[in-house]
Structure formats: structure tokens, C-alpha cells
Amino acid sequence: MDVHSDLEPIRFLVGSWQGTGRGEYPTIEPFAYHEEIAFVPGPGKPFLAYTQRTRGEDQAPMHSEAGFVRMSTGGPELVIAQPTGLVEVHDGELTDTAVEFRSTAMGATATAKAVRAVVRRIVVAGDTLSYTLDMAYTGVPLTRHLTATLQRV
Amino acid sequence: MDVHSDLEPIRFLVGSWQGTGRGEYPTIEPFAYHEEIAFVPGPGKPFLAYTQRTRGEDQAPMHSEAGFVRMSTGGPELVIAQPTGLVEVHDGELTDTAVEFRSTAMGATATAKAVRAVVRRIVVAGDTLSYTLDMAYTGVPLTRHLTATLQRV
Numbered sequence: 001m002d003v004h005s006d007l008e009p010i011r012f013l014v015g016s017w018q019g020t021g022r023g024e025y026p027t028i029e030p031f032a033y034h035e036e037i038a039f040v041p042g043p044g045k046p047f048l049a050y051t052q053r054t055r056g057e058d059q060a061p062m063h064s065e066a067g068f069v070r071m072s073t074g075g076p077e078l079v080i081a082q083p084t085g086l087v088e089v090h091d092g093e094l095t096d097t098a099v100e101f102r103s104t105a106m107g108a109t110a111t112a113k114a115v116r117a118v119v120r121r122i123v124v125a126g127d128t129l130s131y132t133l134d135m136a137y138t139g140v141p142l143t144r145h146l147t148a149t150l151q152r153v
Numbered sequence: 154m155d156v157h158s159d160l161e162p163i164r165f166l167v168g169s170w171q172g173t174g175r176g177e178y179p180t181i182e183p184f185a186y187h188e189e190i191a192f193v194p195g196p197g198k199p200f201l202a203y204t205q206r207t208r209g210e211d212q213a214p215m216h217s218e219a220g221f222v223r224m225s226t227g228g229p230e231l232v233i234a235q236p237t238g239l240v241e242v243h244d245g246e247l248t249d250t251a252v253e254f255r256s257t258a259m260g261a262t263a264t265a266k267a268v269r270a271v272v273r274r275i276v277v278a279g280d281t282l283s284y285t286l287d288m289a290y291t292g293v294p295l296t297r298h299l300t301a302t303l304q305r306v
Contacts, residue, residue, distance in 0.1 A: 042214065042217065042236055043214045044213075044214060045214065045236065047236035049217070049219070049236070051219075060197075061195065061196045061197060061198065064195065064202070066202070066204075066219035066220065066221075066234060067219065067234040068219075068234055068235065068236040068238075070236055070237075070238050070262065072238070072262070072263070072264035073264065074263060074264060077238055077262035077263065077264065077265075078262075079234040079235065079236075079238060079239065079240050079260070079262060080234055080240075081219060081220040081221055081232040081233055081234040081240060082221065082232065083195055083198065083200035083202070083221040083223055083232075084223075085221075085223050085225070085230055085232060085242075086232065087232050087233075087234060087240035087241070087242055087258075087260060088240070089238075089240055089260040089261065089262055090262070091262065091263055104262070104263065105240075105260040105261075106260075107232070107240060107242040107258040107259075107260050108242065108258075109223065109225070109230035109231075109232060109242055109243070109244065109257070110225070110227060110230065110244055110257065111225035111226065111227060111230065112230075
């Protein structure tokens, strides 16, 4: 694969992943989901295209999102768009084969439910990718929302 | 295709499109590009997944972006993420088979070149999709940046 040399530090993300997760939040009932994630190198460019989708236990489509992990001189950066009308802008910090993205800006369309902040921690160990997502919402500080474990496929 | 009934007003966008465009801006040399665009309905959901990529006249990869067109009670909304580290949030206005998206919020990662505002006008006539993109940048007001014409494939 034509992977840009700047992507070497985040090469551990590259690939397709499948697994399961669970969601929780003070304002909702807990739920479980199936998930597919892909990180695909831009052809000869220093970024990974990121796509994700989840299905419920009954296989009905749930969430999806798309974005890019971009390698800058300061480390990885992440931008995401969601069909819920949200966008996220993150700065990332790398530690071996783990990366923590902390939102530096959030955006929402007129009718979207605005989210105040998001922290996404991704850890890859061999062929296992696990992540957590913490979210701050109106009246709720940063609180665990998602926990998932996926296998490389 | 399982297209959500709320998508009826923007069904004219759905499909895969290929064509060519030209870029210009006060700060750069004009350029030409090949382009592929897709608008794919979310399965049973009131949004379209949007992907786009361009290549130069020499076929070398240039730009790409990904996002979602979401139908709300107020009309279409658009969110986009770009590997340049930018995100865009738009409100849209529909007129027959045309839509004008005007940015309501822009976001950028720490090392991205921030864009102040974007207006994207898309017109579909039969199997032809044409668009313009105006952009406001540091020191430059809203100015034409992109003009393209694509055919349904």
C-alpha cells in the first residue's frame, strides 16, 4: 500500500476492524452495538480516511461517522462529521500504539443536539483495537459514553 | 433502494457523479481537476452520506472530503470533514433541484489553514450536476474558488 512516511507513527490504526461495544450515559438507557471501523491511508498523502458504522443487536443501522486522521508536525489531528449534524475537531497525543484525541472545537447544525466536548482514546494491541469515548453534554460533564473492542479483519 | 421518505426533496442528489472542474482564488494559480462525487442514502435514515475526491490533470490525487446531508424540519443541513484539518457546518436552502449551503460554523485543527466561510451551490438538471464553491479566507472576502460540472454514472 502506498502509505505516506509521515503516517508511520499511526500505522497501527490502518486497516478494517469489526467488533462490539456498549453505550451508556446519564440521560439514556444502556445499549449494545456491533461496529465496523476502517482507517484507510490517503493515496500518497499524510492522512487516514476514517469511516465507522454501528448496528444494534437486531442488526438495525444505528450510528455512522466519517472523517480523517491527519499527521501534523505536532502529532495526529482528527476531524469528524456525523449525520446527527455534528462535527468534531481534535488534537491527538500518541503513546506507543495508543492515541488520545481531545476535542478542541465542536460544531452543530441548527437542529442538531450540540455536544460540548468529546475525548476519544484508541488503543491497539496486536490485532485488537479498543476505544472509549467520553462526552460532555448540556448539564453533563465529560462522562463515559462508549466502550468497544474490535478485531482486525 | 431503502430511501427515507424525508429525503424526497433532495433525492435529486442521490447517485454517483463524475466530471471535471476548475479552481481559482486570488492567492493561487488556477488549476483543473477530475472529480468523483457520491451521495448515498443512509439505510432507512433521513440523511445522505457524501464523499468526494479529485485528481489533477495528471491523475494525481488532490483533494477529498466526506460528510453528510441531513434533512431537518427546516430543510437540508450539511456537515463536512476534510483531510486538510477543516470541518464545515452548513444550513441549506432548496429551490426545486438546486440547493445552496451557507456555512454557519467552520472549524480547524491546530495546524490547519482556517477558512472563514464557505458557500456551496449545487444544481442538478437531469443527469448533470454542477456546483460552485465560494470561500472566504484570511484577508479575502467570499470569492469564487471552484466551478465544476459532473455527469451521473
